[in-house]
Ligand code: HEC
């Protein structure tokens with residue numbers, strides 16, 4: 001098994017990085033004022049699997065990095081503006097908007113992205129930001145739920161992330177969250193598809209190397225939702241997971257599935273200590 005994974009990686013990898021670790025030493029400051037932590041000591045629960053956790057921003061080309069430093073250049077912010085309109089618009093049978101209950105996003109939502117997915121004891125489940133928003137829509141607004149990772153859901157998730165930028169990711173992995181963490185961790189190390197590759201084979205063992213034309217990062221999710229130059233829209237975390245698993249030529253899980261919710265908690269926890277950075281810009 002091990003041998004097969006090595007062969008698959010060898011076939012995919014074109015070239016090792018030119019510089020150590022593959023991550024550059026640039027510093028990310030947004031709008032000249034929000035200083036971002038894009039490298040941090042690995043959280044203790046990673047148990048030495050990584051020394052340092054590094055935002056995907058460090059692995060992108062200078063031109064791509066630059067776009068994220070200024071909200072006027074970050075095209076993801078266009079979708080955040082659309083979400084602000086939605087935030088203030090009443091929807092559903094109760095005739096309420098998000099703003100009616102939550103006021104301004106920057107006043108009440110700044111800690112959300114740093115702490116989700118989070119266990120909700122009333123609902124009796126681990127909830128992502130999108131699940132929590134849908135709980136508000138269906139149970140408090142009398143509105144239809146947003147389809148998982150649909151444009152409206154991801155744009156709103158990005159608005160909530162944007163007001164939390166700079167806050168260190170700090171998801172809880174103990175107590176009621178522990179079983180989800182364990183499930184996600186197991187998935188992270190499971191080899192999927194004809195290529196028999198796990199997330200760890202690429203993002204833990206080979207970050208910094210090039211795979212085809214792509215500079216492999218640690219696959220961190222502190223920057224989600226991400227605006228991708230490739231598809232010119234905001235992309236949700238779980239759709240990204242789906243794409244990565246599909247690239248191993250495997251049948252994959254759907255965004256919103258129990259499996260991907262657990263995986264989101266685990267992958268998010270690998271970035272505890274990095275700044276919330278969404279909406280980030282990637283290729
Ligand atoms: C009728 C009032 C009401 C409306 C309208 C409403 N919410 Fe909520 N929202 C709540 C309540 C109450 C909670 C706390 C529930 C809980 O802890 O489970 C909450 C919690 C949240 C949270 C989690 C906050 C945290 O600190 O953990 C988010 C995110 C959220 N709402 C987003 C939204 C969005 C987006 C909308 C509009 C689409 C919306 N809500 C509409 C009442 C509302």
Ligand code: HEC
Pocket residue numbers: 012055056057059188197198199200201202203211214215216217218219220221223226240241244245247248263267282
């Ligand atoms: C065959 C190698 C490979 C495997 C296996 C793989 N990925 Fe990826 N992944 C990539 C490449 C290439 C990219 C784009 C470059 C980058 O950001 O690393 C990427 C990007 C990502 C990103 C975006 C990072 C950012 O900063 O925007 C996330 C998140 C991610 N992967 C998570 C995962 C998870 C979780 C798994 C396991 C379910 C996984 N990947 C499996 C190759 C892989």
